[in-house]
Amino acid sequence: MTLRELLLMAIPASVALGGGVLAALWHPGHRARSLIQHFAAGVVLxxxxxxxxxxxxxEHAPGPVLAASFAAGCLVMFGLKLLTDRLESHPGARTGIATGLMLAVFVDVAIDGFIIGAGFAAGGETGPVLAVGLSVELLFLGLALTSESPGGWRIVGVSAALGVVVLAAAAAGKLLLGGASHAVIGGALASSAAALIYLVTEELLVEAHQGQEPETPVSTLVLFAGFLAFWSVQLVGRG
Known part of the structure; x- marks a missing residue:
């Protein structure tokens, strides 16, 4: 693992910490959170x-391997959802945040980190692109946690822990998959795609549409703006 790769992996960790600091200083309303979530969903898509x-x-991995890996990723995320729902009713004594939510967040962040590591193992610009793209999601996480229960500066500690988890998982993914066969890397990326689709459809957008205020067409525009912003960076980089 090179120093450049380590520094790029540290971007999501730094953004996660920054999101916690922002959450400690600013507690946005539902409309602002919804727009942030739509933008993050567009970036991840x-x-x-x-x-x-x-x-x-x-990667040119065999089709059955990719299909099976994608299905396995779906089942893992579905199992995580069931576990989260079961634990959701148990509040955290110190943070005031539901235990189920905290478990889901840390597991999601670990998966995100592993996805980044798999991207670096694949080579090319996949790792850096995923690191930047998933950083937007991590910026949102701090605001999402405080929306459940404002925790003041305690949320900064939680966000710092999330940063450590995503960095460690990214490094582990790179080390475990470095030098792996095309089938293994392709399968890991296919599972990662399933996890990210779950993140968009079952977390970001579901959370964005919860609340008393009705959604407006602006939210849809913001989602497309997130997609376009990420794609534009790609297009400029390739030019």
Whole structure:
């Protein structure tokens, strides 16, 4: 693992900490959180469409391996959802945040980190692109946690822990998959695609549409703006 790769992996960790600091200083209303979540969803969708799926194709892994890996990723995320729902009713004594929510957040962040590590193992620009794309999600996480229960500066400690988890998981993913066969890397990326699709459809957008205020067409525009922003960076980089 090179120093450049380590520094790029540290970007999401730094953003996670920054999100915690922002959450300690600013407690946004539902409308602002919804717009942030829509933008993050657009960015993650762009990361899947622009970088992750093309990289899976470039790996030339066998079709059955990719299909089975994608299905396995779906089942893992579904199992996580069931576990989260079961633990959701147990509040955290110190943070005031539901235990189920905290478990889901830390597991999601670990999966995100592993996805980043898999991207670096695949080579090319996949790792850096995923690191930047998923950083937007991590910036949102701090605001999401305080929306459940404002925790003041305690949320900064939680966000710092999230940063450590995503960095450690990214490094582990790179070390475990470095030098792996095309089938293994392709399978890991296919599972990652399933996890990211789950993140968008079952977390970001579901959370964004909860609340008393009705959604407006502006939210949809913000989602597309997130997609376009990520894609534009890609297009400029390739030019």
């Amino acid at each position: 762009a990361a899947i469409a622009v970088e992750l799926l093309p990289e899976i194709e470039r």
